[in-house]
Amino acid sequence: MNDFYDVVVIGGGPAGLAAALSARRHGAGRVLIVERDRELGGILQQCIHVGFGLHRFREELTGPGYANRYLRMLADTTGIETMIDTMVISLTADRQVTVVGPAVGLRTVRGGAVVLAMGCRERTRGAIRIPGSRPAGVFTAGAAQRMVNMEGYLPGREVVILGSGDIGLIMARRLTLEGCRVPAVLEIMPVSNGLTRNIVQCLDDFGIPLYLSHTVVAIRGQDRVTGVTVARVDDALRPVAGSQFDLACDCLLLSVGLIPEVELAREVNLTLDGRTSGPVVDNRRQTSLPGFFAAGNVVHVHDLVDFVSEEGEIAGRWAAVFAAGGMGGEARSADVLPGEKVRSVVPQKYVGDGDHTGQCRFYLRVSQPLGRCRVTISDRTGRRLASKRLPVAKPSEMIEIDVQHSAIEIEKGPLTVAAEGV
Amino acid sequence: MDRQHKITCVVCPRSCVGTIAADGDGIKSVSGFLCKRGEEYGRAEVTSPTRMLTTTVRINRAILPLLPVVSSRPLPRDMLLTCARHLAAVRVEAPVREGDVIVKNILGLGVDIVAARDMTVYEGARFD
Numbered sequence: 001m002n003d004f005y006d007v008v009v010i011g012g013g014p015a016g017l018a019a020a021l022s023a024r025r026h027g028a029g030r031v032l033i034v035e036r037d038r039e040l041g042g043i044l045q046q047c048i049h050v051g052f053g054l055h056r057f058r059e060e061l062t063g064p065g066y067a068n069r070y071l072r073m074l075a076d077t078t079g080i081e082t083m084i085d086t087m088v089i090s091l092t093a094d095r096q097v098t099v100v101g102p103a104v105g106l107r108t109v110r111g112g113a114v115v116l117a118m119g120c121r122e123r124t125r126g127a128i129r130i131p132g133s134r135p136a137g138v139f140t141a142g143a144a145q146r147m148v149n150m151e152g153y154l155p156g157r158e159v160v161i162l163g164s165g166d167i168g169l170i171m172a173r174r175l176t177l178e179g180c181r182v183p184a185v186l187e188i189m190p191v192s193n194g195l196t197r198n199i200v201q202c203l204d205d206f207g208i209p210l211y212l213s214h215t216v217v218a219i220r221g222q223d224r225v226t227g228v229t230v231a232r233v234d235d236a237l238r239p240v241a242g243s244q245f246d247l248a249c250d251c252l253l254l255s256v257g258l259i260p261e262v263e264l265a266r267e268v269n270l271t272l273d274g275r276t277s278g279p280v281v282d283n284r285r286q287t288s289l290p291g292f293f294a295a296g297n298v299v300h301v302h303d304l305v306d307f308v309s310e311e312g313e314i315a316g317r318w319a320a321v322f323a324a325g326g327m328g329g330e331a332r333s334a335d336v337l338p339g340e341k342v343r344s345v346v347p348q349k350y351v352g353d354g355d356h357t358g359q360c361r362f363y364l365r366v367s368q369p370l371g372r373c374r375v376t377i378s379d380r381t382g383r384r385l386a387s388k389r390l391p392v393a394k395p396s397e398m399i400e401i402d403v404q405h406s407a408i409e410i411e412k413g414p415l416t417v418a419a420e421g422v
Numbered sequence: 423m424d425r426q427h428k429i430t431c432v433v434c435p436r437s438c439v440g441t442i443a444a445d446g447d448g449i450k451s452v453s454g455f456l457c458k459r460g461e462e463y464g465r466a467e468v469t470s471p472t473r474m475l476t477t478t479v480r481i482n483r484a485i486l487p488l489l490p491v492v493s494s495r496p497l498p499r500d501m502l503l504t505c506a507r508h509l510a511a512v513r514v515e516a517p518v519r520e521g522d523v524i525v526k527n528i529l530g531l532g533v534d535i536v537a538a539r540d541m542t543v544y545e546g547a548r549f550d
Contacts, residue, residue, distance in 0.1 A: 039485060048490035048538060050474045062476055064490050064539035068520050071540075149478055152487040177477055177506035197432035201473060205499060391436050 005032040005081075006323040007316065008097050008111030010088050010264065013042020014305050015296025016117035017070040018312030019319065020080050023115070028320035031080045032109060034099055036087045040074070041067035042119060044305065046146045049170055055306035066305060091264045095291055112323030113291050115315050116265060116279070120297040123257040130162075132218040137225035141167040141255035148174055156251020160228050161185045162216050164192035164199075165396075168255025173202035182208050183247050188215040188233055191369070193396035216252065217244060225250055258301045268292065275344035276300040282333060282349035283360050285315035286322070293319045300346045300363065303398045307363065334379075334413020336362065341419040342375075343367040343395060352410060359402045366393045366419050375401050375419045379412040393419060429467045431460040440464045472496035476538065477506045479524055483543050484516035490538040491524050497533050505529060516543045 006028035009016045012035030020031045039045060044052070047063030054060055057069060074080060086101030095111045122140040137156055139147075144155040145167065159175050161168045164187040172182045185203060190213050192199055203210055211230065217239050218229040227248045231239035260278035262270075270279040271288035278299040279287045285295050295315035296308040321327050334350045345364040353360065362377060370393040378384045386403040393399060401417070408415070427442040440454035442464050449468060455461045466472070474496050478488040497505060505528055514524060518537045525535040 045539075048476045048478065048492075050476055050492060060474075062490060062492050062538040065492070065520060068539050149490065150486050150488060152478075152480070177475075177503060179507065179510070195432075196430060196437040200430055200432050205473065205502070391434075 002030075003107070003109045004112070005030045005109060006112040007031045007115060007319045008095070008109060008113075009033045009115040009117055009316070010091075010097070011035065011042065011117035011119060011296075011298070012037070012040040012082065012084070013117065013119050013296065014044055014067070014070065014308045015119070015298070015312040015315070016042070016115065017067075017074060018309040019115045019117055019293075019295055019316035021070070021073055021077060022313040022316030023113075023320040023323075024077055024079050024316075026317045026320040028112075028316075028323055029079060032111075033080065033082045034086050034088055034097070035082065035084045038085050040071060040082060040084065043142070046142070046149045047170075048149045049174075052305050055304065056309060063305075070309075088264060091267050093268050093289060111291075113293060113319035115312075115319050116287070116292065116294040116298050117296050117312060117315075118261040118264060118298045120258040120301050121261050123254070123259060125254060128254070128256050130216050130219055132220060132229075133222060135219065135221035135223055135225045137221070137251045138219060139251070139253055141165075141171045141253045144251075144253050145171055145174070148178060154178060154180060155253065156225070156249070157181065158183060158249040159251040159253055160216075160247050160249040161253045161255060163187065163255035163257070164194050164210060164212075165255045165257065166194045166198050168253065169194045169198040169202040171253055171255070172208050173206060176206045176208070182206075183249060184209050184211055184230070186211045186214045186216060186230060188213070188237055193394070195397075215239065219252060220246075225252055228252055258297065260298045260301065262298065265294070265298070270294075273300075273344070273346075273348055275338065276346060278346075280348045281346065282351045283314075283347045283353070284318035284351060285311060285347070286318060286327075286351075290327075291322055293322075300344065302363075303396075307398070307400070310361070332410050334408070334410045334415055336413075336415045336417065338364065338367075339378075339416040339418030341367050341370065342417050345417045350408060350410065350413065350415060352408070353405045357405060359404050360408070361400050361402050362417060364399050364401065364417050364419075365395055365397075366399070367395060369394050370419060370421055372422055373419050374422045375399055375417070377401060377403055377415055377417045379409065379415055381412055383412070385415070389422070427464075427468050429464040431455060431463050433457075433459045433463050442468045444468055471499040473499050473502055475502050475505055475535075477509050479509050479512040479514055481518065481541060482513065482515050484518075484541040485544040485546075486541070489514060489518055489524070489541055491535050492538045493528075494534040494536055497528075497531055501529065501531060505531075505535075509535060516541050 044063035044067040052066040232243035293315040481489040
């Protein structure tokens with residue numbers, strides 16, 4: 001049994017699928033995808049709503065529909081092996097990947113390059129420290145989404161949702177369509193960070209109230225949730241005395257944020273970015289350890305799967321180049337820094353492109369809501385390399401800005417990405 | 423009877439809030455939208471709002487007990503819940519291909535409900 005693969009991709013979601021196909025297209029002879037679920041497609045398979053693929057396929061697909069596009073491409077491609085129902089249990093710096101699963105047993109494979117595409121995880125009750133008893137019926141919204149859309153169970157009948165991110169909003173509609181009652185969606189911040197479209201189509205359409213500046217201060221119930229105590233919060237997000245009220249429910253869903261899944265990245269000591277919580281990557285999506293690449297929500301939590309696929313393609317391409325021994329240029333690099341009013345930017349390093357043609361895309365999030373504004377990227381000399389005007393910018397909506405490779409001079413780094421009102 | 427409708431546009435991230443005045447005979451005035459598409463969206467929201475429907479139906483002999491389905495075109499907004507409850511009682515057999523019609527002309531609304539993904543026959547199916 002030959003246990004060497006040119007490129008080993010960890011994760012068979014949108015980032016991993018795009019990376020594997022791209023690696024193969026760019027010359028990797030033997031590619032392996034390791035996926036812990038029983039099917040490929042990742043989180044797309046549970047996101048049954050529409051809205052995927054507008055950039056990539058110019059149509060509005062469902063999540064499973066978007067995944068199906070890639071699964072068909074995979075079926076038409078030779079040289080990509082998949083291991084499903086298989087978990088990576090360890091990773092070493094010399095690219096040995098140990099996997100375990102019912103079909104493969106315990107096995108160690110070696111990669112000429114490794115692409116990390118493990119996606120992200122949900123923040124939990126522990127992460128936001130809700131007091132109260134610990135009854136059954138408290139779930140993260142994404143876990144409930146999988147139960148409802150894939151496994152055929154309802155998490156409860158009367159469901160309060162804490163957090164108005166898009167997953168929480170979409171679950172409010174989904175549960176209503178399944179015959180549940182959603183008495184409230186609660187948001188601790190004074191604004192929702194969900195898309196306006198989701199506020200309108202998931203809450204307003206069904207008369208579900210959204211309580212801004214409110215949070216859960218206690219979960220009630222012994223064996224099963226019987227209700228939650230809700231309070232208004234002040235500007236410092238502290239509950240206001242006397243503002244409490246009770247909501248009866250048998251289920252509480254938490255939609256309180258996503259964080260990159262970096263357990264394996266830690267195992268090989270990759271440098272992490274404190275702002276994105278994912279590994280630091282350069283514009284080729286190579287991490288701090290040569291031969292290890294990363295793409296998708298493990299790098300930074302995206303809003304659109306289209307850009308996850310795009311990032312997967314970049315990582316897969318350069319992983320193939322690395323595996324073939326053709327990588328160069330990492331010795332010279334420029335850091336890419338978040339400047340004024342910018343919270344995070346990816347990639348965090350720029351090393352140039354092999355042929356230095358075309359453009360490099362940077363993704364950023366602003367640190368505060370802005371109206372009409374301009375996003376710029378400049379080098380150390382203050383020279384502006386690219387600029388983009390936007391009618392509005394929100395921290396919850398990722399912004400992309402493209403820069404011509406030919407415009408960037410690495411020795412004039414670091415590059416700074418900034419936003420300003422205009 | 424004149425009525426003022428406040429409509430939040432969802433066409434782009436600008437999220438304009440427009441005002442539409444209407445009476446029994448139709449729309450009298452539209453204001454507050456910054457573009458033509460927004461204005462059209464606002465008019466449709468007052469006269470005949472529509473939405474895509476996505477839900478699941480039961481499936482036998484597949485790797486999962488549920489098949490995601492999607493409406494072939496947008497449905498009248500006030501029929502979404504009725505259609506979803508109707509589909510809750512539907513059961514199909516694997517194999518299914520994405521785009522296969524699962525329910526033709528649902529509730530006589532002129533819209534089909536189609537499979538959102540492929541589902542092959544799975545030998546180890548646990549949920550028959």
